[in-house]
Amino acid sequence: MPIHEKSLIRPENLEVHEHLEIEGVDVSGHWSTFIGSRVVADYNEAMEEEIAALPGGEYIHRCWQCGSCTNSCTVNALNPDFNPRYWIYLIRMGMESELLRDKDIIWQCVSCHKCTHVCPRDVVPEGVMKATSHWLELKGHTPKSHSMIFDEVFSEQVFETGKIEDGRVIKRFFKRTGQALAQPWMVDMVKGMLRNLPLGLLTRMGLATLVAPRTKDWGDARAAIEEYVAEREEHNRKALGLDELIQSARTEI
Amino acid sequence: MTKPILIVGGGPAGLAAAHSLATFGQACILVEKEDRLGGAPILEGYAKLVPSGEWAKDAIGGMVDRAANHELVDVRTGTTVSSFSGEVGNFTAGLSNGDSLDVSAAILCTGFTHFDSANKPEWGFGTFPDVVTTSQVEQMISSGQGVRCPSDGRKPQRVAILLCVGSRDRQIGREWCSKICCTVSANMAMEIREELPDCHVYIYYMDIRTFGLYETKYYWKSQEEFKVKYIKARIAEVTSDGEKLIVKGEDTLVKRPITIPFDMVVHAIGMDPNVDNKDLSAVFGVDLEPHGYIGKANSYSATGLTNRTGVFVAGAATGPETIDDSIAQAKAAAMAALEQRQLAARLVS
Ligand SMILES: Cc1cc2nc3c(=O)[nH]c(=O)nc-3n(C[C@H](O)[C@H](O)[C@H](O)COP(=O)(O)OP(=O)(O)OC[C@H]3O[C@@H](n4cnc5c(N)ncnc54)[C@H](O)[C@@H]3O)c2cc1C
Ligand code: SF4
Ligand code: SF4
Numbered sequence: 077m078p079i080h081e082k083s084l085i086r087p088e089n090l091e092v093h094e095h096l097e098i099e100g101v102d103v104s105g106h107w108s109t110f111i112g113s114r115v116v117a118d119y120n121e122a123m124e125e126e127i128a129a130l131p132g133g134e135y136i137h138r139c140w141q142c143g144s145c146t147n148s149c150t151v152n153a154l155n156p157d158f159n160p161r162y163w164i165y166l167i168r169m170g171m172e173s174e175l176l177r178d179k180d181i182i183w184q185c186v187s188c189h190k191c192t193h194v195c196p197r198d199v200v201p202e203g204v205m206k207a208t209s210h211w212l213e214l215k216g217h218t219p220k221s222h223s224m225i226f227d228e229v230f231s232e233q234v235f236e237t238g239k240i241e242d243g244r245v246i247k248r249f250f251k252r253t254g255q256a257l258a259q260p261w262m263v264d265m266v267k268g269m270l271r272n273l274p275l276g277l278l279t280r281m282g283l284a285t286l287v288a289p290r291t292k293d294w295g296d297a298r299a300a301i302e303e304y305v306a307e308r309e310e311h312n313r314k315a316l317g318l319d320e321l322i323q324s325a326r327t328e329i
Numbered sequence: 330m331t332k333p334i335l336i337v338g339g340g341p342a343g344l345a346a347a348h349s350l351a352t353f354g355q356a357c358i359l360v361e362k363e364d365r366l367g368g369a370p371i372l373e374g375y376a377k378l379v380p381s382g383e384w385a386k387d388a389i390g391g392m393v394d395r396a397a398n399h400e401l402v403d404v405r406t407g408t409t410v411s412s413f414s415g416e417v418g419n420f421t422a423g424l425s426n427g428d429s430l431d432v433s434a435a436i437l438c439t440g441f442t443h444f445d446s447a448n449k450p451e452w453g454f455g456t457f458p459d460v461v462t463t464s465q466v467e468q469m470i471s472s473g474q475g476v477r478c479p480s481d482g483r484k485p486q487r488v489a490i491l492l493c494v495g496s497r498d499r500q501i502g503r504e505w506c507s508k509i510c511c512t513v514s515a516n517m518a519m520e521i522r523e524e525l526p527d528c529h530v531y532i533y534y535m536d537i538r539t540f541g542l543y544e545t546k547y548y549w550k551s552q553e554e555f556k557v558k559y560i561k562a563r564i565a566e567v568t569s570d571g572e573k574l575i576v577k578g579e580d581t582l583v584k585r586p587i588t589i590p591f592d593m594v595v596h597a598i599g600m601d602p603n604v605d606n607k608d609l610s611a612v613f614g615v616d617l618e619p620h621g622y623i624g625k626a627n628s629y630s631a632t633g634l635t636n637r638t639g640v641f642v643a644g645a646a647t648g649p650e651t652i653d654d655s656i657a658q659a660k661a662a663a664m665a666a667l668e669q670r671q672l673a674a675r676l677v678s
């Protein structure tokens with residue numbers, strides 16, 4: 077094997093046998109490195125449909141692999157492994173195991189939408205990145221990201237009260253992500269606020285933290301939002317076949 | 330009264346030339362080798378044509394009626410031209426049925442021959458019944474039978490269309506692009522998805538050449554509305570595991586070998602030079618261009634002229650052409666023949 081091709085082979089595909097004899101020839105040890113094949117053996121046709129069913133993924137099937145999104149991408153400039161064009165291809169062709177290799181970087185998309193503005197086919201790659209991160213979480217391939225937890229805490233509070241009270245959002249977020257509230261930057265920020273904000277505003281903020289105000293007559297709006305969210309979640313679960321997945325996991329246990 | 334003009338070949342090109350000449354009061358004789366007029370779209374039973382979307386039997390059938398029913402068009406089917414002598418204005422053509430014709434000029438509209446997929450044995454045609462050609466799928470659709478696996482009549486759930494079969498391949502001496510097969514394949518993929526919505530269609534390509542306005546109408550539409558999948562790979566081999574066809578190749582975009590099971594594999598066959606071209610070249614004294622199609626002079630003076638004055642050529646006889654372009658060329662060649670008649674008349678008077 078020419079040396080330069082070594083870079084194309086993933087370490088887990090290199091096999092070295094301590095003791096191996098083939099037709100009387102001893103091929104043990106490092107001198108006889110074997111390369112496991114990396115053949116794509118089938119397409120998982122459900123994968124594209126699942127991701128297309130999540131918000132943002134709708135136009136994935138239009139992609140013709142020109143690479144404009146990757147060329148324009150903010151994150152790709154920092155990390156060449158961050159490659160929206162490539163992931164879109166893997167998803168479209170249903171190469172799931174290949175996609176899962178990159179599961180820990182896909183969520184790094186910063187939603188700058190540069191890709192959206194260059195894509196000649198209106199695929200909206202940013203949306204596809206979002207849908208893919210979401211898909212990875214829903215399928216249990218990645219743990220909930222901090223940004224996802226933050227979104228949840230934030231929207232929960234809006235749904236509950238119709239208002240946002242930053243202090244509570246931050247408290248809950250830190251709690252759910254297992255972080256200490258008294259972080260140095262936080263302490264500095266609060267100190268700064270106490271020093272610089274007018275007393276009236278501080279008093280109101282303090283009260284709000286204590287009594288958690290609500291929007292008047294919020295009940296109906298809340299019910300409508302919750303109904304919509306439940307519908308959406310139901311839709312996502314169905315699109316991804318999650319209920320069946322849970323069902324079959326249960327019967328196995 | 331000038332002598333009739335000989336038209337050889339009754340496909341879209343020959344029919345268009347005959348109709349044009351007759352409309353201008355020029356008598357013509359249409360000689361066709363097969364026992365039916367209509368050329369490839371009729372003889373091979375194509376389904377809906379690109380880009381009109383009309384059924385071949387209606388569209389080209391209409392052309393057949395128009396030409397054959399014209400009193401100035403004399404149709405001779407089931408025969409070929411075996412000798413051709415004389416000069417412009419005064420040719421004598423001997424037919425294989427023994428007839429002899431006095432004609433003033435000739436337009437060769439002898440078309441192309443479908444690539445025989447058996448010449449690419451590694452892609453499974455002739456070995457596995459479910460490996461078929463675009464012509465065969467056209468017939469499945471036009472006959473109303475629908476797209477079915479020939480082996481057992483089942484509806485395929487996954488179809489691969491391999492592009493450039495018999496084109497762009499130096500291994501088999503065919504360096505040309507057949508021009509229409511990308512568009513025909515994209516159209517076919519949509520027809521399959523329309524008839525069998527649960528069937529996934531994959532197109533394996535090297536380049537997609539849905540030129541000009543066909544881009545949106547076929548390539549984009551097949552992706553955007555019909556979710557046809559395009560994979561950049563030239564397939565190495567089609568085999569079988571006893572149940573399914575196994576398509577092997579390299580997916581060049583991910584640098585991975587692939588071995589994917591399919592129910593049906595379709596060869597997008599190319600347009601070879603007519604197998605008769607060597608004979609036609611000898612009989613009519615016309616040169617072939619390097620690929621084996623009938624050579625034509627540049628278009629700037631007399632459109633569609635061959636190297637022999639008074640002998641014109643049009644349509645797929647000159648190289649891979651679409652129906653629309655074949656018709657346009659035939660009309661241009663008819664016009665060039667009329668120009669020549671006019672010029673001769675002026676010289677005489
Ligand atoms: C699978 C497939 C699908 C296609 N679908 C489309 C489509 O949808 N739209 C489109 O625009 N194009 C399509 N094409 C291309 C189309 O078939 C050609 O453009 C068209 O047939 C060319 O017309 P022609 O008259 O030049 O030649 P032909 O159609 O080949 O006609 C030539 C005629 O000459 C006769 N002939 C041949 N040799 C002799 C001889 N020695 N003496 C007497 N007669 C002879 C033949 O029998 C035939 O009738 C398709 C091609 C293929 C392979
Ligand atoms: S939105 Fe995401 S994928 Fe698109 S350019 Fe920005 S970082 Fe890259
Ligand atoms: S820019 Fe658009 S079409 Fe091009 S690779 Fe990216 S998503 Fe696909």
Ligand code: SF4
Nearest residue numbers: 493496507508510511
């Ligand atoms: S038109 Fe497309 S399929 Fe046909 S030879 Fe050209 S590139 Fe290949």
